[in-house]
Amino acid sequence: MVEIVIPNEYLWMVIVGFIVAFVLAFGLGANDVANSFGTSVGSGVLTLRTACILATIFETLGAVLIGYRVSDTIRKGIIDVELYRNQTELLMVGQVSALTGSCVWLIAATVLRLPVSGTHSIVGATIGFALVAKGASGVNWARLGLIIGSWFISPITSGAVSTGLFFVVKYFILTKENQLEIGLRFLPIFYGVTLVINLFSVFYEGSNLLGFDRIPLWGVFILSFGMGIICCLLVRFLMVPWMRRKIQKEVLYEGPGDTKSEDSKVKYTFQKSVPNSKRNSLTDGIDPKMLSLPEKITEVAHELELQEKENMEKIQNGSFDSTRNENGLNLNVNFSNGDISPQKKRCPPMSAAPLVAMLPLSVPSLYSTIARILLT
Template sequence: MTVPYDTSLIWLVVVGFLVAFVLAFGIGANDVANSFGTSVGAGVLTIFKACILATIFEIAGAVLIGYKVSDTMRKGILDVSLYEGHEQELMLGSLSSLAGSAIWLLFATALRLPISGTHSIVGATVGFSLVCRGTAGVRWGALGSIAASWFASPLLSGSVSAAIFWLIRKTVLRSNEPLKQGLNILPLAYGLTIAINILSIAHDGPKLLMLDKVPWWGSVTTSLGVGLVSAAVVYTFVVPWQRKKILLSHSSAKNAEFCGTDLKETTALSVISEVPAAASGSELLNAEAPKLRGNNSASHLLLAAGGDAEGAPGDVDGILDEEHPDVSKLFSFLQVLTAAFGSFAHGGNDVSNAIGPLIALWSVYAEGSARQETETPLLILLYGGLGISTGLWIWGRRVIQTLGQDLARITPTTGFTIEVGAALTVLLASKAGLPVSTTHCKVGSVVCVGWASRGGEGVSWTLFRNIAFAWLVTVPVAGCLSAGCMAVFRQVITL
């Protein structure tokens, strides 16, 4: 039975919970844009729908897979044994970490800059430790491996996303029959996405569901089985439904012509409905683009027929350069699925940033020991997930606009590749207990896919430069803020 360290310090725990909620709010406002920003930018989801889905999957990810990274954040960066006999000092340090990273995250969100919550909390943790124990209190080896992942994660995530996009462009977008090819790969895309998501939960999963006792081969078999069933369902029901839906939209377009619709406004619809089955998206563009560029009404109608009318950024020409409108329809819902996948991964990885120091604070108080032997409480993980969701609802649209619209032009197809590459990278890191930056993964994927799809003009390099600069200063700024808080605590509170 554990005995509280000192009941007179309950105020520290209460303040810690309040500050942790503010930090979770900042992470939700800034980091959750990583999950659904591309879906909103591609016009697949409204911000309202994105917030609803994000709330569900962020909390689920936090509770189901968040405990592993939480353990790394609270015990892997610092040598907590140095604080034995000085538990109050460690509690104040955890509170300083929460406060320093929360201030920086809220400030960056006000500037619409997507920064790393992981960078913030790691920098803040090192900052208070330097004040308390100097360089001896930091495990530089563990910090070095985490820092290396910060640079590797955007490159890895971007490479995976760009490779997936290259395959889709080669096999679908530039094929002679893009719609037919898109329908053919749809079951595979759904099956793989769902299988990876199931594997992330089943392999060494949460003790709450007793999944930690399932052997690795059992997890793999289950995931592949669910993926195959999903692919079969998509092949049997979704593919025919999508084909019928698209053909009906083409038929409606033709009927609009015969009902006396103005010729200029029907040009875009006739481009879609009358294109021969063997014509590729590139041939369609080459044949009709001159007409469309001189006809704004036709351009808007073509955009609507492609399923991107809702909030899609930029002019229509950039979308036509790569994507047949019918293919956009196929990938629209799949992008929602992958966004949910990414949101689940974000909840599992980044909830630790909000509540890692809080769990340390609670564990020291509850156990009376700096070693923190107890497991991560699920209720505190849930608390962090709720704070993240609150920040998304209230302030999340600011960074969603930056990542989903301003950094690069995104379509359902490119959005799908961005989501899958980034989420896969984050999930693998979460299972390894490595707190990589979801921000770095998603921004790396957006930049790489934007460059791969449209060359140098596909990315706003000025905005990327500003984001990269914010990344560079995050660790020292959060560290200085945390160190300042700790210095004040040492002056006003008797240790």
């Protein structure tokens, strides 16, 4: 067992660096965690509480399992540590300064709600102290060029991959008749591929301290793909049936007229995927035209709002003629057959009084308000 002896004159730097490292980790989590879980929370897949719990677990696992090589690059890949062989205290002060500078910037950016990169921060801070301490010769410019190049390659590569995945999902799932069922069929594949990529990174690029360097390449492939296949089977036979039952239960509970989501098309897709034998009995015997009445009201309300906007622009431009029919609309609803349609109305002659001239605008607003009440 190797015993590390720290001279008393350098002990304060170890203590300060230890404290600053924890504060830096706090700023890193506050700013960078949105990169991993922001889209999941924004889309409603995860709640904020669940995302924070998962981030705590998997960010820690990522740092322990595959953070070794990145930290090793920052430790000795950016600067030439051989230049500090007889100046250990200078290297220690420089590294603590880099930690402090990166920490201050991350905390300040988080307070200002600016999404920044923790990697960029620590790399820039390390380069700054190396330039001050040893000048241009203290920086490994070739390695730095590769790091900076990766900053440009990463968004391009991730953008290309995400674009390809989007078109795959759009073509094979979103454009199909039964979107929900097809999406559930693809779910095990997405889970399996994601797990294979993550496990391959862990086994192939993992920490040498955990013995991952002793696993041969063929062993990495077997472990990664084997666990990925097991994940696919578990998702297919356990998670997919559970999700199908949960979604169908929510759709049946809400009924055909309720739209919790802002996008009614998503709710309509879920409704179509439910077997007819399991539909809500409350809808039995109701004319299909009446079930589509809310959608028709929405369309008419939108048309009324457009006409209202057009008339308002005419009044502001001075071109509105109160003695003529300026796109007045009358809402005709026949509840016997579920028919709803806007009809042109003939406006009576009006004086030039501004209040009377506003009547053709207020009537569509009233109908639009009634339509919203009917839909809620």
